[in-house]
Amino acid sequence: MSQTVRGVIARAKGEPVTVENIIIPDPGPGEVVVDIEACGVCHTDLHYREGGINDEFPFLLGHEAAGIVEAIGAGVTEVAVGDFVVLNWRAVCGQCRACLRGRPWYCFNTHNAKQKMTLEDGTELSAALGIGAFADKTLVAAGQCTKVDPEASAAAVGLLGCGIMAGLGAAINTGNVGRGDTVAVIGCGGVGNAAIAGATLANAAKIIAVDVDESKLGWAKGMGATHTVNASEGDVVEAIRNLTGGFGADVVIDAVGRPETWKQAFYARDLAGTVVLVGVPTPEMTLEMPFLDFFSRGGSLKSSWYGDCLPSRDFPMLVDLYQQGRLDLDAFITEKIGINDVEAAFDKMHRGEVLRSVVILGVSP
Ligand SMILES: NC(=O)c1ccc[n+]([C@@H]2O[C@H](COP(=O)([O-])OP(=O)(O)OC[C@H]3O[C@@H](n4cnc5c(N)ncnc54)[C@H](O)[C@@H]3O)[C@@H](O)[C@H]2O)c1
Ligand SMILES: [Zn+2]
Ligand SMILES: [Zn+2]
Numbered sequence: 001m002s003q004t005v006r007g008v009i010a011r012a013k014g015e016p017v018t019v020e021n022i023i024i025p026d027p028g029p030g031e032v033v034v035d036i037e038a039c040g041v042c043h044t045d046l047h048y049r050e051g052g053i054n055d056e057f058p059f060l061l062g063h064e065a066a067g068i069v070e071a072i073g074a075g076v077t078e079v080a081v082g083d084f085v086v087l088n089w090r091a092v093c094g095q096c097r098a099c100l101r102g103r104p105w106y107c108f109n110t111h112n113a114k115q116k117m118t119l120e121d122g123t124e125l126s127a128a129l130g131i132g133a134f135a136d137k138t139l140v141a142a143g144q145c146t147k148v149d150p151e152a153s154a155a156a157v158g159l160l161g162c163g164i165m166a167g168l169g170a171a172i173n174t175g176n177v178g179r180g181d182t183v184a185v186i187g188c189g190g191v192g193n194a195a196i197a198g199a200t201l202a203n204a205a206k207i208i209a210v211d212v213d214e215s216k217l218g219w220a221k222g223m224g225a226t227h228t229v230n231a232s233e234g235d236v237v238e239a240i241r242n243l244t245g246g247f248g249a250d251v252v253i254d255a256v257g258r259p260e261t262w263k264q265a266f267y268a269r270d271l272a273g274t275v276v277l278v279g280v281p282t283p284e285m286t287l288e289m290p291f292l293d294f295f296s297r298g299g300s301l302k303s304s305w306y307g308d309c310l311p312s313r314d315f316p317m318l319v320d321l322y323q324q325g326r327l328d329l330d331a332f333i334t335e336k337i338g339i340n341d342v343e344a345a346f347d348k349m350h351r352g353e354v355l356r357s358v359v360i361l362g363v364s365p
Pocket of ligand 3: 043044063064163
């Protein structure tokens with residue numbers, strides 16, 4: 001028996017999202033239906049709405065979510081009905097070349113549900129990042145569910161499902177920030193502020209937050225930034241060098257993803273330092289730089305897909321740190337909203353007014 005629930009749909013490029021009835025099939029082999037409790041609004045949802053990811057409209061948006069497993073399909077052993085789970089978009093296959101080499105966080109063949117959710121007229125939906133959780137319920141692959149401490153708040157831990165994990169992981173996994181390092185983070189939205197929280201967890205000695213928006217810099221201080229730089233008030237590279245003895249930072253994280261911010265990251269880094277790109281560029285962007293600078297400055301230039309996370313390893317650990325008061329996930333929640341408020345949340349994101357808006361569904365926020 002399929003069921004009908006509400007979901008937030010992007011029907012066409014650039015058009016406001018609508019709340020519509022969607023059909024959730026019964027879970028097939030390896031699939032799970034999850035009763036969604038909370039789902040954060042990520043910049044990537046807006047990218048989908050703007051046609052920036054692909055043209056497979058209509059989309060069922062939402063992908064930073066936590067909820068309760070309502071039903072499981074044949075052969076599902078990873079989770080049971082009633083489990084409290086955070087959804088992920090890295091259900092590793094265990095068989096691709098990355099998995100076989102012991103690097104499952106790069107898995108090149110991650111699993112999603114095989115069946116499609118649809119509109120009432122039968123139109124198949126593309127679920128954002130294979131999740132689609134601005135909905136009362138969603139259908140995912142069992143491996144997309146990571147069981148965590150059921151005492152934790154769904155609105156907070158659901159954020160680990162995408163942007164906050166991407167930022168934390170950009171610092172602690174990809175950037176390998178360690179005790180005593182100097183770190184700079186360019187762009188302090190949800191992702192950049194999570195990178196700052198990650199650098200704080202890793203005991204970085206100096207954490208420099210860079211943004212064009214003073215309110216974002218205020219949030220960054222709360223996450224553990226030791227210094228702030230307003231990028232609209234002067235040369236970012238010079239400011240970071242001045243704060244690091246004239247040398248640049250050990251690790252610079254670009255959480256904006258534009259050619260100009262990446263170049264700032266490149267030049268604001270100490271010799272042999274690391275640049276981590278976690279912001280996502282758009283297809284028309286190009287980069288031109290003196291080739292010799294790549295050689296003579298050494299170090300490593302990395303991109304961070306989903307913070308190089310392994311959900312089964314990282315989500316329960318980070319939920320524990322949250323429960324112990326060592327990782328303030330609640331500080332990322334600027335507002336809790338209803339399912340009808342996603343379009344307004346996009347506007348607020350555009351105006352820079354929020355770190356995260358979180359849609360609360362079901363009965364237990
Ligand atoms: N790599 C991944 O796996 C992954 C996962 C989730 C999101 N992302 C990407 O990360 C990026 C950030 O996401 P978000 O949710 O934090 O977005 P956001 O819009 O909340 O934050 C972006 C921040 O960058 C600041 N900014 C813009 N231009 C700037 C400039 N020139 N210099 C300094 N700061 C500048 C803005 O003021 C804002 O605070 C997006 O590109 C998003 O798609 C990547
Ligand atoms: Zn794999
Ligand atoms: Zn996201």
